[in-house]
Amino acid sequence: MASSKTAAGKKRITINDIAQMAGTSKTTVSFYLNGKTDRMSEETQKRIRLAIDETGYQPSPLARGMNAKQSNLIGVIIGDITNTFSNLIVKGIESVIDDEGYRMLVCSSNFDKKNELAYIDRLLAIGVDGFIVQPTAQFREVSKSILDAGKQLVFIDSKLYDHASSWVKTDNYESSYQAVDQCIHKGYERFIVVTAEPGLISSRIERFSGFVDALEAHGLGFSQFILENDRVDPEALKAYLAEQIDGETPTLVFAPNCWALPDIYRACKDFYPLMPDRVGLLGFDNTEWAEVASPSVSVVVQPAHEEGEVAAKVLLDQIRQKGEVDPHQVLDCSVLWGATTL
Template identity: 50%
Template sequence: MSEKITIKEIACRAQTSKTTVSFYLNGRTDKMSEETRQRIAKVIEETNYRPSVAARLLNAKETKLIGVIIGDITNSFANQIVKGIDDIAREKRYQLIVGNSNYILENEEDYVNRMLAMGVDGFIVQPSSKFDQLVDKIKNEGKEVVFIDSQVSMDREKWVKTNNYEAVLEASEMLMEKGYDEYIMITADPSVLSTRKERATGFIDALQLKGKQCITHVVDGDVESEALTEMLNKELKFGTRTLIFVVNCFLLPRVYVALKNYRNLMPHTIGLIGFDNTEWSNFSSPTVTTIVQPAYDEGHQAAKILIDSLEGKHEEAPNQILKCNVNWCESTN
């Protein structure tokens, strides 16, 4: 029966209009009497009516859908971002469509096209550095976009990010006081994301302010721990105090595994610091110092900015920088 019954039949049985039933199905019941709501609800329950989502989207001026494009959905940082977005979206009666781009422009473009075809009202995107090529396409469709974690423009777009540069600079300055002799930075390609550039620059600038330099290794995103072990074996010298800074969340556990035979030297000879990963770094032995981003808050604020703009309220600041904190642990203390 649920496949055949229509809104017209629901309206007839509930003794109301099709428009009123449509308002009920879309959650717009604030001006509807309790009696009318109960009649419609009773008929829907009795008939097991399920509205056609596709038909509703085709006819709706707004779909209450938000397209979310994440760079790498596999890490806990991204999970927390999506959770923050979803909590606000649910509160405001929006639903999410989530895609994982792997920071590849072709994937981002494919998701943008498909989500536009689905009729999303707006986008929240963790972009690659090349996403700026897609911004005009989105805006030409009359859609809003908020960037999260990284951004393609500081002055023209809406975005939420963390103080990556300042957080790395300050933490590095504090660590240099411990008297390390050498510094190693391990990062995936910094040109792919603005956050990687900010973190790498923060580390380099902190060292240069003290007249020091670092050895930088740019590695592939799919590098294995074995390759990192071989690289570190060549760099680490007996008796030389060395600080290792891992720029990327996803690389830190691989570097930690690569340092298996050196962990007994932490923190007195070898120091290790990275980003996030608190789901394991607080329980490892030794525990690992990380700069922690407020990922949930980033998602939360990005959703508030987007929905605020979609609803024409313009009460939220369109650009927001949230503060990281350092979780000092045994790998540096």
């Protein structure tokens, strides 16, 4: 069988080439690569080793993972890989698993359950050793595929309340409560929350609860705009804000979903001249542009890189069945105050 070639036209050595050079079968070479040499003669091992040394053959980690009990591959499913928060999570995971001899395959679900299911099926077929997942609201039924396959799973950025699982998240309730409470003390009198349906995702439930409880502690109410199907309708939101904001009463818009903040910020464009005295905006993350936007945006900041690091440590601990790392961890947030709030 002829060897395949790379895009540059250079011959790429395959396992078939090694088998032919060593005068043995592809299965025998596969056994050698996966350390199954108990019943293999020294002479056969020597021929295979020489063929690999002469060609510089590098076995595909994907192909090895499908044949080996352990692939040293981690499946990572992120809601939206385009934002800095997600990138920092991925970098945090990478910083831990690289030192442990693991590699990761990263997928972006776009917070779509169908995408999640498709990626899980493919990653299971490849033979990843475990998963780190930023879940959608419907992830409980999807995660069953992972657990039924006997793979380890760690949720990041959230947990599902009715699902016994391992997770790494931030203090969403406390950070939301404290940030909103500070805005109340700064002088805001009316409050609007622009949010996706909480579903079963703990981060959404906790941020919304922190917002509500902070207002109730001061005897204040609020109005809300629901983002249907986890999407921002800019024109509908602009119309809603125009109805709710009178331009005189100091009003705070709270945007607890980091993926929605850019669109919400743009929908507030007509109110930029009123910021921060009569209109305020408080969101989550998006630090890549929040500081340089004009006006700069006040955001609660999650320690994304640390979240990735801790999630990787939890998953590797479970894969190795050591039980040395706490499978439930909560990390502290901070607040980056910008020009959109007093």
